[in-house]
Amino acid sequence: MIGPSNDLSSKLALDTNALGGLKQSAKAGSPEALKTASTQFEAMFINMMMKSMRDATPQGEGMLDSQQTKTFTTMLDQQMSQNLAKRGVGLADVLIRQLSTQTANAQALAINGDVLAQPAQPIAIAGDQPAKRIAMPPGRDAGEMVKSPGALLTPAAPSMPSTPSVPGISASGRPQSPHVRAFQEKLGAHADEASRATGIPAKFMLGQAALESGWGKREIRNADGGTSHNLFGIKAGPGWTGKVATAVTTEYVNGKPQTRVEKFRAYDSYADSFKDYAKLITNNPRYEKVLANSQDAAGFAQGLQKAGYATDPLYAAKLTKIIQRNLA
Structure with missing residues (x-):
């Protein structure tokens, strides 16, 4: 079972230890692992939307613009996606219902x-x-x-x-x-x-x-x-x-x-x-x-x-x- 320490929505987006815990729970067939994995997928989807919006926004060349600031902006977007997925936009719930039906409806x-x-x-x-x-x-x-x-x-x-x-x-x-x-x-x-x-x-x-x-x-x-x-x-x-x-x-x-x-x-x-x-x-x-x-x-x-x-x-x-x- 995934406990509070493995709640990926409350951790940094790049926390590899938390992802390792999710993999172990998934191997054990934990229902909580399904829920958490669906939430992570939702976070990834949100992050892709944010990236598309930034790419479509005209970018200026200011004094503070550099490759480093772009890297930190990307990390900020990832974390923001994680936080938004914790509240949920509905995609994770759809995935849970679909996957649960496929694996256990019979x-x-x-x-x-x-x-x-x-x-x-x-x-x-x-x-x-x-x-x-x-x-x-x-x-x-x-x-x-x-x-x-x-x-x-x-x-x-x-x-x-x-x-x-x-x-x-x-x-x-x-x-x-x-x-x-x-x-x-x-x-x-x-x-x-x-x-x-x-x-x-x-x-x-x-x-x-x-x-x-x-x-x-x-x-x-x-x-x-x-x-x-x-x-x-x-x-x-x-x-x-x-x-x-x-x-x-x-x-x-x-x-x-x-x-x-x-x-x-x-x-x-x-x-x-x-x-x-x-x-x-x-x-x-x-x-x-x-x-x-x-x-x-x-x-x-x-x-x-x-x-x-x-x-x-x-x-x-x-x-x-x-x-x-x-x-x-």
Whole structure:
């Protein structure tokens, strides 16, 4: 994290030590590094404007004009740009939103599969938004529910018959893009297995995996750069004992995006990702209404958003659009 000592907007423009601290924070994936780097870019932009204005201004040849005074004028402009960027002209905010979306839009958070024991308090989900808690049944403690949550629920509804699909043609009748068809062919068998376990149509889950992972192009990565196989953006909560991957993600608080570094579950294969997702959906009482309203894409997507799966206010609309327009 960048502390006050690394606040470049309060330092000299040519402070190389502060820039070195920014580089280290950027390597660690700090959200504050993104903010500070965007502010520095804004300062550079302001400095370029000031330089253009000075170049366009007629210059006299007075007694005090020399190469040295020009050098100090340039340094003054750099520092002034730094101070103006601290107040902000709006460019840094635009950059932060754009970069945050590019790196983490596909990683909208799912809530933990863990059930907590105190129903009177809100649970912090993605973005620290308060959400409904699950009331604890008499005679059960949190540990027992985490170990065997399925014992508290009725068996999953049997899979609904799906409408036969035409290869290469989406449900809307449009030809599928090559990357969409490849994504569906690669993960279709795993989605079918999860469908048998949950009763949710396979293409609904494929659509959610596509939204969370950017059609597989923006998967959550392990420290070594390899994929975590986490297609659904499920966080690694206190009850998770498996492997973990750390990534930058965007959470929405009161409708406003915030960049954060979070820990996510990591799997050995895509099959394990679908299995864990199916377990989360069927064993967590929060998603009972999702299962009950999964007859159509819109009902499924809206059920997920109402249950608190993600904090993006447009999550349901995005997911519905992906399913209806792209998947067969």
